[in-house]
Amino acid sequence: MNWMEKLMMQVTLVDQVTKPLAGINAQMDKVSKAGRQGWSSMAMGATTVAAGGMAIQTALGPAIEMDRALGEVASLGVQQDVLGALGREALSLSVKYGESASEIVRASYDIQSAIAGLSGDELPAFTRVGTVLAKATKADTATITNYMGTMYGIFEKQAKQMGKADWAEALAGKTALTANLFKTDGKGMADAFGAIGASATAAGISWDEQFAVLGQLQATMSGGEAGTKFKSFLAGVGGAQKALGMQFTDAAGNMLPVLTILDKLKLRYGETLSVAEGDELKKAFGSDEAVAMVKLLMNNTKGLGTSINALANTHGMGEVEKMAASMTDQWQRVEQGWFAIRAAAFGVVLPAINAVVSVFADGANDVLRWTHLFPNLTKVISYAMLAIVGLSMVTGAWMLVAGLAKLATLGMGIAWTVIMAP
DSSP: OHHHHHHHHHHHHHHHHHHHHHHHHHHHHHHHHHHHHHHHHHHHHHHHHHHHHHHHHHHHHHHHHHHHHHHHHHTTTOOHHHHHHHHHHHHHHHHHHOOOHHHHHHHHHHHHHHSTTOOTTHHHHHHHHHHHHHHHTTOOHHHHHHHHHHHHHHSHHHHHHHOHHHHHHHHHHHHHHHHHHHTOOHHHHHHHHHHHTTHHHHTTOOHHHHHHHHHHHTTTSOHHHHHHHHHHHHHHHHHHHHHHTOOOBOTTSOBOOHHHHHHHHHHHHOSSOOHHHHHHHHHHHSSHHHHHHHHHHHTTHHHHHHHHHHHHTOOSSHHHHHHHHHTOOHHHHHHHHHHHHHHHHHHTTHHHHHHHHHHHHHHHHHHHHHHHHOHHHHHHHHHHHHHHHHHHHHHHHHHHHHHHHHHHHHHHHHHHHHHHOO
16 A cells, blocks of 8 residues: 555645645736736727827817918918918818918918018918919929019019009919920029019019010029029120110110110121120120120020010910919829818817817916915825826736746646656
């Protein structure tokens, strides 16, 4: 019976070891299960709240973005009814040409800043013109916005006579035609007029002739260089007529049209200039830039005259809109259309939501004030929050220990079984 006693001893020893281990495991499992359930509930709750918040933010995102952009324009003193018209115009343009509605609104901020006295529907009208012109001439909206501000400064008197909105449309039409005739773009024209400034207008040169001269010069040079050469030519006309003994002004002392001056020089020197004739003109006009302009334009005064007439007969935006439409990406239209729908739909309820959010934001000020008024209470609440965070850390640590202990007891049980094996 020795083998029976030995067997009973092994069973007893295993039983004495495994029972406590089983009890320990049971307790650890119970605590770990509670911890896991707590963490799972918190994670699920936090995820649900975060997902809901993200869903609301995504839905309201376009409306919030447009509201912020319109708020920037409102800071310039623009009336609420004009802001409403501007927002509607921006959304419509974004769908039609695939451009960002909020960027269109922000461009109007620069227009309002650059052009004083815009009223009524003039700001939405200028914004529409700028957006379409930028698309038609492959320029970014900021470049065209600055360009329109520069051009208004140069031709302000003419703009007031024509009416600002009509002038803006005429400006767009002439700019687009010039870009089409001479293969330049919106940036090139902006650089050209930025370089020449109001010099030509002050000399009495019509804007049709200015566009034609600057456009034709850009066939062989940049816009900035074209403006610089034209400006040098204008600066040297007075001295040149004295030095050459020619008449470049009318009876009232106003400068003759550039085309007329070129025709006079052409009659004197012919189609091209020799080296000696070039030197003579350089002394007369006082710069190489002026002579370079004369040389380039004298070769095709007929073409320059045709361009001037074409520009004089351009008034509206029909051609500009055709050019802009041909530049439009249809996929961008779809993308901006979805943005516009959300902006318009949720923009209706955004004021009410903003009112609620404002209450929460104001509540933060109250809480901040309370922390100063009740420092002891603030301390208790802070400690309580730290205790909650600490408890969560303890629970996590216990779950880690429980996992390690479970593995350890499993290993001990296996080891003991091997040791007691016969």
